[in-house]
Amino acid sequence: MRTNLPAAEALRLILEAVAPLPPETAASADALGRVLAEPVVSGRTLPPADVSAMDGYAVRAADVAGAGAARPVELPVDFEVAAGDRDGRALAPGAAARIFTGAAVPPGADTVVRQEDTEAVGSHVRIRVAAPRGEHVRPAGEDVRAGERVLEAGSRLGPGALGLLASIGRSVVAVRQRPRVAILSGGDELVEPDGDPDGGRIVSSNSYSIAAQCREAGAEPLYLGIARDAPEDLEQRMRGGLASHVLVSSAGVSVGDRDYVRAVLEKLGCEIVFWGVRVKPGFPLVFARFGAGSRGPLVFGLPGNPVSAMVTFEEFVRPALRKLAGHRVWFRPRVEAVLGEPLRKAIGRLHLVRVRLERSGGSIVATPTGSQSSGVLRSMALAQGLLVFPAGADALPAGAAVSVQVLDDDFLAAADPGL
Amino acid sequence: MRTNLPAAEALRLILEAVAPLPPETAASADALGRVLAEPVVSGRTLPPADVSAMDGYAVRAADVAGAGAARPVELPVDFEVAAGDRDGRALAPGAAARIFTGAAVPPGADTVVRQEDTEAVGSHVRIRVAAPRGEHVRPAGEDVRAGERVLEAGSRLGPGALGLLASIGRSVVAVRQRPRVAILSGGDELVEPDGDPDGGRIVSSNSYSIAAQCREAGAEPLYLGIARDAPEDLEQRMRGGLASHVLVSSAGVSVGDRDYVRAVLEKLGCEIVFWGVRVKPGFPLVFARFGAGSRGPLVFGLPGNPVSAMVTFEEFVRPALRKLAGHRVWFRPRVEAVLGEPLRKAIGRLHLVRVRLERSGGSIVATPTGSQSSGVLRSMALAQGLLVFPAGADALPAGAAVSVQVLDDDFLAAADPGL
Numbered sequence: 059m060r061t062n063l064p065a066a067e068a069l070r071l072i073l074e075a076v077a078p079l080p081p082e083t084a085a086s087a088d089a090l091g092r093v094l095a096e097p098v099v100s101g102r103t104l105p106p107a108d109v110s111a112m113d114g115y116a117v118r119a120a121d122v123a124g125a126g127a128a129r130p131v132e133l134p135v136d137f138e139v140a141a142g143d144r145d146g147r148a149l150a151p152g153a154a155a156r157i158f159t160g161a162a163v164p165p166g167a168d169t170v171v172r173q174e175d176t177e178a179v180g181s182h183v184r185i186r187v188a189a190p191r192g193e194h195v196r197p198a199g200e201d202v203r204a205g206e207r208v209l210e211a212g213s214r215l216g217p218g219a220l221g222l223l224a225s226i227g228r229s230v231v232a233v234r235q236r237p238r239v240a241i242l243s244g245g246d247e248l249v250e251p252d253g254d255p256d257g258g259r260i261v262s263s264n265s266y267s268i269a270a271q272c273r274e275a276g277a278e279p280l281y282l283g284i285a286r287d288a289p290e291d292l293e294q295r296m297r298g299g300l301a302s303h304v305l306v307s308s309a310g311v312s313v314g315d316r317d318y319v320r321a322v323l324e325k326l327g328c329e330i331v332f333w334g335v336r337v338k339p340g341f342p343l344v345f346a347r348f349g350a351g352s353r354g355p356l357v358f359g360l361p362g363n364p365v366s367a368m369v370t371f372e373e374f375v376r377p378a379l380r381k382l383a384g385h386r387v388w389f390r391p392r393v394e395a396v397l398g399e400p401l402r403k404a405i406g407r408l409h410l411v412r413v414r415l416e417r418s419g420g421s422i423v424a425t426p427t428g429s430q431s432s433g434v435l436r437s438m439a440l441a442q443g444l445l446v447f448p449a450g451a452d453a454l455p456a457g458a459a460v461s462v463q464v465l466d467d468d469f470l471a472a473a474d475p476g477l
Numbered sequence: 478m479r480t481n482l483p484a485a486e487a488l489r490l491i492l493e494a495v496a497p498l499p500p501e502t503a504a505s506a507d508a509l510g511r512v513l514a515e516p517v518v519s520g521r522t523l524p525p526a527d528v529s530a531m532d533g534y535a536v537r538a539a540d541v542a543g544a545g546a547a548r549p550v551e552l553p554v555d556f557e558v559a560a561g562d563r564d565g566r567a568l569a570p571g572a573a574a575r576i577f578t579g580a581a582v583p584p585g586a587d588t589v590v591r592q593e594d595t596e597a598v599g600s601h602v603r604i605r606v607a608a609p610r611g612e613h614v615r616p617a618g619e620d621v622r623a624g625e626r627v628l629e630a631g632s633r634l635g636p637g638a639l640g641l642l643a644s645i646g647r648s649v650v651a652v653r654q655r656p657r658v659a660i661l662s663g664g665d666e667l668v669e670p671d672g673d674p675d676g677g678r679i680v681s682s683n684s685y686s687i688a689a690q691c692r693e694a695g696a697e698p699l700y701l702g703i704a705r706d707a708p709e710d711l712e713q714r715m716r717g718g719l720a721s722h723v724l725v726s727s728a729g730v731s732v733g734d735r736d737y738v739r740a741v742l743e744k745l746g747c748e749i750v751f752w753g754v755r756v757k758p759g760f761p762l763v764f765a766r767f768g769a770g771s772r773g774p775l776v777f778g779l780p781g782n783p784v785s786a787m788v789t790f791e792e793f794v795r796p797a798l799r800k801l802a803g804h805r806v807w808f809r810p811r812v813e814a815v816l817g818e819p820l821r822k823a824i825g826r827l828h829l830v831r832v833r834l835e836r837s838g839g840s841i842v843a844t845p846t847g848s849q850s851s852g853v854l855r856s857m858a859l860a861q862g863l864l865v866f867p868a869g870a871d872a873l874p875a876g877a878a879v880s881v882q883v884l885d886d887d888f889l890a891a892a893d894p895g896l
Contacts, residue, residue, distance in 0.1 A: 065896040086670075090689045104854075105679065111850070140706075142666030142678045159781065160666050160679065201853045208855055214887060217693060218858035221686030221783055224670045225679070225854055247561030247579050251505075251643045259561045260524065260579065260644070267640030270509045274636060287559070337896075362578065364640055373894065387890035408896060431530070434620045435523075435644055436627055439637035446895050461895045468633060470889060471806035475792065476865050476880045477484040477756075477827060 060332040064449065065373065065408045068335040068343065072374055075331065075347050075356065078384040079235040079303060086223040089215045091276055092233035093384030098209040100226040104201040107162040109141075112194045115154040115176055115183050116167035119191040130177070130184040139164055154183050163195055170194035202226060212386055234384030237277040240299025240355065241268050242307040244285040244292060244319070245362060263435065264308040264360075264367045271371050275379045277304070289318040296322060303382060305355045306375060308367045319359050320344065328357055335374075336407045336449055339366035343374060364435040369410050369444065372465070390463040391470060393443070397458045398425035401447060408449040412441035413462060415469050424462050442466035479751040483868065484792065484827045487754040487762065491793055494750065494766050494775065497803040498654040498722060505642040508634045510695055511652035512803035517628040519645040523620040526581040528560075531613045534573040534595055534602050535586035538610040549596070549603040558583055573602050582614055589613035621645060631805055653803030656696040659718025659774065660687050661726040663704040663711060663738070664781060682854065683727040683779075683786045690790050694798045696723070708737040708744075715741060722801060724774045725794060727786045738778050739763065747776055754793075755826045755868055758785035762793060783854040788829050788863065791884070809882040810889060812862070816877045817844035820866060827868040831860035832881060834888050843881050861885035 063071070081095030110116065117133060125131040133154040137147055141160030149155050149166035157163065157170060169189040177184040202208055208226065209219055215233070223231060248262040262284050269279035282299050285292040299305040307319060323330060323346050330346045337343075342361045348354025358375050360367040377388035395415065403409050413424040424445050427437040443462040447454060454460065464470060482490070500514035529535065536552060544550040552573040556566055560579030568574050568585035576582065576589060588608040596603040621627055627645065628638055634652070642650060667681040681703050688698035701718050704711040718724040726738060739749060742765050749765045756762075761780045767773030777794050779786040796807040814834065822828050832843040843864050846856040862881040866873060873879065883889060 069894070069896060087685060087688070090692055140666070141664055144678075160664070196850060200848065200850060201855055209858065214885075216858070216885070217686045217689035218787060218854065218860065220689045221682040221787065222854050222858040224685040225682035225783065227670050227680060229670055245560055245579065247559070251646050251648055259563075261646060263640040263644035266506060266643040267636045269506070270636035270639045273509055364644065368637060368640065373896070377894070385887070387887045387892070389891040389894045391889040392891040392895055429619065431615060431619060435637065435641050436620055439628065439635070439641040441637065463891070463894060466633075466635070467886070468804070468806045470810040472808040472811040472882070473806070475488070475796070475808045475882060476811055477488060477792070 059330045061334040063332050063335050065335055065337040068332060068345065069374060069377065071331055072345055072378050073381060073388070076378045076381045079237065079382050081232040082235045083230050084233045086220060086229050086231050089231055089233055090217070090220060092215050092236070094209055094211050094213045094215060095232040095234050095384065097207050097211050098223065098228060098231065100202045100204055100206050100208050102202065102226045103199045103204045104225055105196055105198055107198050109196050110157045110159060110161050110163055110170045110194060111196050112170055112172040113158050114170050114172040114194065115185065116149060116157040116163050116170050117154045117185070117189065118149070118151060118167060119169045119189055119193075121152055122171065122185050123188055125185045125188050127186050130186045132179065132182050132184050135178075135181055135183050154185070168192065168195075212384065214385065235303075237304055237379045237382040238280060238302045239272045239277045239304045239306055239379070240280045240282050240302035241265050241272070242282040242285055242295055242299065242305065244287065244307060246287045248284045250284070263364055264362070267364065267368050268306055268308065268371055271368065271376065272379070275376045276383050277379045287318070289322055292318055293322045293325065296326060300326070300354055302355045304375070304379065305357045306360060306371070307358070308360045308362050323357060323359070326354075328354065337370075337373070338403075338407045338409045339363065340370035340373070340410075341407065343370050345374070365412070365431075365438045368438050372444065372463075373410065390465065393422055393462050393464055395422040395424035395445070395460050395462045397445070397454050397456055397460050398423045400456045401426070401454045403447060403452060405450060405452045409447035411445040411447055412437045413443050413445045414440065415442045415462065415464070415466070422462075424460055442469050478749045480753045482751050482754050484754055484756040487751060487764065488793060488796065490750055491764055491797050492800060492807070495797045495800045498656065498801050500651040501654045502649050503652050505639060505648050505650050508650055508652055509636070509639060511634050511655070513628055513630050513632045513634060514651040514653050514803065516626050516630050517642065517647060517650065519621045519623055519625050519627050521621065521645045522618045522623045523644055524615055524617055526617050528615050529576045529578060529580050529582055529589045529613060530615050531589055531591040532577050533589050533591040533613065534604065535568060535576040535582050535589050536573045536604070536608065537568070537570060537586060538588045538608055538612075540571055541590065541604050541606075541608055544604050544607045546605050549605045551598065551601050551603050554597075554600055554602050573604070587611065587614075631803065633804065654722075656723055656798045656801040657699060657721045658691045658696045658723045658725055658798070659699045659701050659721035660684050660691070661701040661704055661714055661718065661724065663706070663726060665706045667703045669703070682783055683781070686783065686787050687725055687727065687790055690787065690795065691798070694795045695802050696798045706737070708741055711737055712741045712744065715745060719745070719773055721774045723794070723798065724776045725779060725790070726777070727779045727781050742776060742778070745773075747773065756792070757822075757826045757828045758782065759789040759792070759829075760826065762789050764793070784831070784850075784857045787857050791863065792829065809884065812841050812881050812883055814841040814843035814864070814879050814881045816864070816873050816875055816879050817842045819875045820845070820873045822866060822871060824869060824871045828866035830864040830866055831856045832862050832864045833859065834861045834881065834883070834885070841881075843879055861888050
């Protein structure tokens, strides 16, 4: 077991212990946001035939070669083809067929004149422009050919990919399993939100914030409840989470007499990889794993303080969940910002400072959200980002250039779409 | 009814017609991502009492004023206070109480010495440091005071806000309703993905991509199926969507003989605000609304082509859904990029070009994703952004500075968290 690690080293050890989860078969319609475990090869050609891209008239290019506004060509309209028509009737030389968007171009025709460039005259059509071969025709296979690989393993399935899967008739796909995360709170002082918080008891809010963090990271939370400060209760609840991919505890992991988490983990056969990270908030973080080849979950023992729990989840658990789910990128966006007020700390631990972000001129100003006490959950609720105050620094003056991890996606949204 | 509008004007008319939906009461635990309709005022003070921020010993600062490593002060340990203890026993002068993180500081004590700075000696504790008053004590109300406004109306509920709601015992909150979006496809050529796509029929993929776009925008899709090219069927299905907040059709809205959408909309009492936007893909966009004070939905008639449907949703429907849901920002992030290959078009319509994005040195290179035909869904599945090619321009050389709306959140993720 290692201890007192630099934050970057702790993160490296965690990510080294994580591999993408095995595939499962999911309904395409439910697979939004999932990561493909295998490439997708189309069994269909799209469009399946040469189809018209416009409403208009299918003709032979040779028959309208001399057409112009002053010299329109008039052709008899022999028949009509709508999208989905299957009869395959051929077009005779010197004739036109009425055609609609998406309809197969009839055999014999090789171009489409759009409706706007024509005039219907009884059973004939007057064509006012020449049309090169292939005009307004989408050739068979323009989108996809049967046998072609259309999506790569590792792709995140967004709306376009789901539409593509529907269009090639793929109703199920192989995707990486979603991480299942068992969440445990611990402490005799904790009550559920509907419990009695009288006399110094506090609501177990960590399970709610962590469950939401799991959902935002694309994982499925499972709440194991509040363990009392007794090894038997903790052990029994932890056993309930052993079939999950990840077990996140915010029970005590500090030096206190009542902290049983490490002892219970060891009893369950878990190897503690490290304890203690030189980061604030979050020093008492524990990371543990079951032996290689075992099917036990990765275990994160987060500090019990609400802000410490959220920040350590953000820095150390979320990247692991993203990697487990098969994502190729695991971290929040970062922006360079200007510090709005001076910050001081002791050299030695990296600080993650909750900040608000504001655009001002061409730059972004980062201002701490009030008290940085690790009990002050409101500072986290208002935070749009986490400012990285490096371990080796002891002061950042107002106006210093700082790096901020952006938690609030809305901050990155454009005020104007630029149309 | 207006027609042939510039894209920005069409968007302006849409957003002008949209107001945030009324509130509903939701369970806090299910409210992730929702927008608060009212401010939240705490009914509780947090922490409810002065509590210890560390494991250690509660003492009077005066009793340890002279302590140092060479001259430790030894005090009897009279009792122990754990988090959640309610007895309120007072500390006598000249004594210490064992205390744990989160426990109420006993009356009479005014500071906490952390365990690391002490040594237990039988029933006594040897204290090696002086401690100013209030050290390692979180004062009552440091986080929240009863009666204080802790979250503002219009806030998006993220994990920190949900933890805060739990901590103050708010199990339900007033949030804006989520937009319900009825989705209709139309066309005799369409089949469901499990249908027979033989002979030129194509799968109705739009309903799948649009449903996913709705979910990503935080709206609830409702799929009304495929309307046949007959006014009666279209009208009947549209009536099924009238109780939704938004009706999105990707049935025909072009100039073709078989396009009944506008006629049916008018029959249902809907006022067509505009038809036709100078944008490609997506010219035939229709936007309609029921009369002021009516409870009918906003109606978007999207082009039937898969890419046109997705792009018009992105540009015109998504901002409306975000505004309906109460969000303060409605648009995608934008980045400035360098064009990877030259682009040409006619002057007059704004083009939205599907591009891949790649970081190269300090800049971002935007490269079109192959064919920009509006039938080629694969170009949309692979697109990470939409490049805005302005209406008034006809050429953009390779290397030109361009503005790109970012569709792929992963592109903005950092490769490294900066720890």
